[in-house]
Structure formats: C-alpha cells, structure tokens
Amino acid sequence: MRNFEFCNTTKIIFGKDTENQVGSEISRVLEKNLSVKKILLHHSGGSTVRSGLIDRVKKSLKEAGIEWVEFTGVLPNPRFSHVLEGVNIAKKENLQFVLAVGGGSAIDSAKAIAAGAVNDGDLWDYFERKRFIEKSLPIGTILTIPAAGSESSTSCVITNEEGPWKRGMHSPLNRPVFSILNPELTYTLPLYQTACGITDMMAHIMERYFTKEQNVELTDELCEGALRTIIRNARKIFSGGERDYAARAEIMWAGAIAHNGLLDTGRLGDWASHALDHELSALFDLAHGAGLAIIFPAWMRYTIKEDTLRFARFAAKVFGVDGAYYDPEQAALEGISRMENFFRSIGMPVRLKDANIDLSRIPEMAKRVIHFGPIGNYRKLDEKDAEAIYRLAAE
C-alpha cells in the first residue's frame, strides 16, 4: 500500500425532496453580512426546466433571499467557448457562487467558470497544465445524471473546440462545497444516458482497480462491492425499473463513491482508458460512457498478461466467473466477455463500428492521446500501444 492523503470536504445531501434545501445551503456558505447575495445558476435549459426542477430551485433561492443570473445551454462534452461566456457573466455581475443543476457536463462547466471568475490570464492554460489554480468561487450542485462523479470530485473536463482538445483540470478547489443528490430526479433520465452514466461510474472504479500496487485489499473489496451493486441495480432499472427509487438510489450513491477519491487510497489508478476515450469524444462527440464501453474491454485484452490473476479476480468477484483456479487467463477473458455482454444489455456500444467511428482516424487519435507523454500507470502506453488498443476495439 502506498502512502496517501485523503480528504473529501463535499457535503452530500442525499434523498427525496432535498433540492428544496438548496437556498439555505448556499446561504450557509456565503459570507454572513453581504448586502446582496447573487449567484450563477448554471444548467442546460432543457430537461431541467421541463421537469419543473428549475422552478423549485428558484423558489428555494428566493426564500433564502438569494438573487441569481441564469446561464443555460450546457451540452455534453461542455465547450470552452461556452465556459468563457459564463466567466464573463460571473465577473461582470460580481457573482459569489456557482450552482450547477445537471450532470457532469453542467458541473464541470460550473467548475471551469468558478475558476475563470477569479483567476486571471488565459483560462485554457490551466487545462494545458501550464499553470494551476490557487482559488475558485465556491460551487454547489444539484445532480440529475449519476455518471461523472463530478459532484464530489476534483476533476473538471472541458472540450476546446479549436483543437478540438478534451482536457482535464484537477484541483481540490474544484470540489463542490455541497452536492444535492435526489434519486427521484433521475426517473426521467433516458435509458441511453442512464447506461452511459452506469458505464462511466464503472470505468471510474475499474481505472482504480487495475493497479500494480500490491496489498490494497480493503480498496479491492470496496471496488468489487461497488461494481456488483451497480451491475445488480442497473439490471433492475433496465428491466422496467426506471422509477424504482431503491435502484436509482444505489446507482446515484455508487456514482459519487466511485469518484470521490476513497477507492484509490493507497493505490495508483491507471486512467489510460479515459485518455483513449477523450480522443473519441473530442473528435466524434461520442458520449463519454459510450466511448468507455468500447475502450475498456479492448484495454483489458491488451494488458491482461500484466497481471492475469488480478483480471481473474475481477472476473470472479464482479462477474461470478468460476474456473480461475484451473485457468486464470481463460477466466479473465470470460470476465471481459461478460462485461461486454452487460454493456450490450444496457444498450452500450462495445466496438468502434457500433458507434460509427471512422477507423481511418485511428492513427491520428493514437498520436493525439500521447500529447502529454505516455498514458496509463498499470502499463505505460505509447503511441503504438494506443493504436493497437484502438485496433482491438475495431475488431
């Protein structure tokens, strides 16, 4: 087990009707003696409005004496140009807080705006790792799509259309001060987005699970337990349980745990699959979860011999594969195959062709993915490895 530090300061407010607490929660965060309390209310402007959620949020803000400027239009793979619009509003209106209502895209966009509002210079520099933020506006979230784990994570991923580049900016300052998680808000989430979210949170756990670090038994157990819970409850949702509170709640809480930092204490995660997918998302605007459902099985097949027993354990503990004591590699491969079947069963693509990806651009993606150098920690991957994995995903 590696030395580590762990602290997660996000206050999780979980359960039915909790969105109605948002005004009082923000009041608690803002300085006491402000003559005007004014925040950025950031969301898609689509389903958040149609569902009546934004009306309830505004009512709660009003009751708490909080004014807001509404800034809508967030899209999946949130755009840097849109972030800059938000930054301008936040600066011009002297806003004190950013509230994101939505999924990972709205939250990541809010994090970038919060950083841009109080850090001068070119905001993209922080995504290019040329500089690091030293302050940020406080952020709160009302989550509607369990997926990215951004509701209590340090991550913020934005796509700059000029490249296009999809880049992450990581800082403890990105952690929301509070996140409101009401599983009822996810009842109306389309099944495709539900599936993308489920794949994303599973990938967050698997990125951590596949490590060369030995003696990380507690986190192994926690990862496996979380994965089993996600799979079991995903099956309930996809068998007509769209409005099954219990199943939606397990998925929603698991999505936060998957990416709040707990599951990589004492170990070093891999993150090559995320990098490989970022190129897919950036070039083809593919949903992040869908890209991961394609990349992860290929990455696993490519790296399986690094530590066959770890893959066999994964197969046995997460997908109930028997036979690892006779032939670990066979069991490991069976685990990958069952994982693909699970992804397929919730409507995810598992090959590049399922998502109509133009295979001729594989060399370009392989080149782009090593922008900051080799990727991955479980096994370091260079351009050639990346190309080989994209090709495996094309088979």
Add this chain to the structure above:
Amino acid sequence: MRNFEFCNTTKIIFGKDTENQVGSEISRVLEKNLSVKKILLHHSGGSTVRSGLIDRVKKSLKEAGIEWVEFTGVLPNPRFSHVLEGVNIAKKENLQFVLAVGGGSAIDSAKAIAAGAVNDGDLWDYFERKRFIEKSLPIGTILTIPAAGSESSTSCVITNEEGPWKRGMHSPLNRPVFSILNPELTYTLPLYQTACGITDMMAHIMERYFTKEQNVELTDELCEGALRTIIRNARKIFSGGERDYAARAEIMWAGAIAHNGLLDTGRLGDWASHALDHELSALFDLAHGAGLAIIFPAWMRYTIKEDTLRFARFAAKVFGVDGAYYDPEQAALEGISRMENFFRSIGMPVRLKDANIDLSRIPEMAKRVIHFGPIGNYRKLDEKDAEAIYRLAAE
C-alpha cells in the same frame, strides 16, 4: 434507503514516516499571524515515549516553530477528572490546538479537552445531553492503536468516575482536522490490544450492518468487504505477522473507514451492543473491544429472528457459511459461532465468565443501560431485554 447527509472533513495522512509531518500540518491549521503558536500535546506518557515517537513529534513541532505543553497520563476508558485537568491547562496557557498521540482514549480525551477549553459551564452536561457544544479547539491526531475510529469520527466517549458513568458526546466539531496514520507505529502494539482494536472496528461495522432499513445494498457490500479484509489481515497478524506492514496497514485504514460515517449512509445503525458494553466497561474497567466480543454474539442470538435472512447473509458473506438456502436460521447461527471462534482465535473473551465479570451485577447493568430510555434501533431493547442479553452472555 433513508435520506442522509454525509461529510467527513478529516484529512487522513496515511503511511510510513508520516508522523514527521505533524508540525507543518498544525501550522497549516493555525492562524497565520500568531506571535506564539502553542498547543496541548496529549498522550499516555508510556509507550508513546518509550518508542521514541514523542521525540520525533517534538522535533517536528520545533521545526515548525510550535510550542507545546505536555499533558500525559491518559488511560483506557479515559477519566473525566483527568479531562478537567487538561481543560484547566488549555485555558490557563491559552492553547490553540490539541494534538492527541495514541489510541481512541487519548483522542477522545483530547476531544473533550478541546470542547471544555472553549465552552463554559459544567463540561459533563454535554455528555448528559443537557447541552450541545457550539465550538471547539481544533484537534489533530497521531494514531497508534487502530480501534475506536475516533481519528475521523464525531464521537467522544469519557468515563466519569463519580458514577461511574461512561457517556458519549457526539458532534461534528469533534472531528479532527487531520489524522496521521502510520501502520509502522502499530508493530509494537501488544497482541491483546491489537485484538481489542480489531473487535472494536468490526463492532462499529456490525452496529451499522444490522439495520431494518431495506435497499442499502451499496453500504451492505462495503461493510461486508471491510469485515472480510479485517478478518483476513487479523489472521496474518496473529500468525506471526506483527510486523507485516501490509496487514497492519489494511487493519489501520479499515478501522478509520469503519467509523467515519460512510458505512451508515442511508441507514440507521443499532448501537445497542455498544451501550450494553459501556456498562461492562464502566463497572469493571474492561477493555471496550473485549466487552464487545462478549456482548455482540449474545445480542445477535437474542435478535436473530428479527430478520433471519440478514443474519444468514452476514454468515455467508463474511464468514463463508454455506447452506443459507436450505436453512437460513441454522446458517445464521453458524455465522455467529464462527465469529466467536474468530474472536477466541485472537485471544478475546466471548463470555462474561471469560472476563471474570461478577454476574450478580447483571440486574444493575440492565437498569443503568436504559438511562436515556430503550436502546438500539434494529430492535428496541428495554431493561428486561438488556438483562436477557447479559444472561445469554453469561451462559
């Protein structure tokens, strides 16, 4: 799943040599422009000194320009009169921070001192739930006994010799701002104390595990995984692995996770066994872990029919008991029996007579335990139930 709030603000600093960071960590917490930085250094004065740990701590404090007043003499089941001495020192010397070096006793004592230093009136009132603290000095810890989980919990349990009463005072203000966990510091912990700690952390998980709340699958899985990890690594330590870093590390991190609040998100824990043990500890000065090893199996046998399948699941998932599909109650009982065997294998008592408890005082303990009313949530227990459980523990 119940609505819940969860936030754990303690920064965990885990791994080898981390105690040498203590000075710089405290500096980070204290106000920047203090002309004098002065803290209470609170520990047993025994093994903490002999091991050389306190010397290293003092060196780190000195390097960070921090002065200290040393206050030693903490004992297991820390005494209220001793806490009051600490409070007087903290007030007289205008101390700004309390650093506990030791196990749960030192940490709980530090929490009580930190509360007493800045809250007026009779400090015991807070333990009698007559008043609730609204502020506290910041606390940091260097943990040497993985057990109580006090290093990142809201709990503080103190024994008032006048009763004697053993009472808890719970507040988010009790959470340490940082806790340093170096598994190497536990190499020299006597096996009896190691076993008491292991039992205590298992009990913390089981108090949460046995709940009437349905649909808490994620936390069920996390609880079971943590219990398996503790048992597996306890066996390593008790098979000559006292200096096995990996095993000590798993136990140490599990002890913190067991009681940091994560494992009861969405559910209501029971806590009757803790209450039943507090009377044992208060009257007979029995180590908390040893008392729990006696009480928990008796409590389980007494309440098994409340939800036999939950006990059968516990038996299957934690102790590998087969047969739950034929006869759940038999499997559940087999699980309790295996748990007792495990406790015995690490040198714990499992019956009152193993700890030389005077059985004639059972009625008195049963009366005392309901001081605040019926105990437990899984099943509400009155005086008669409590007596029946103590009698089961006597068999």
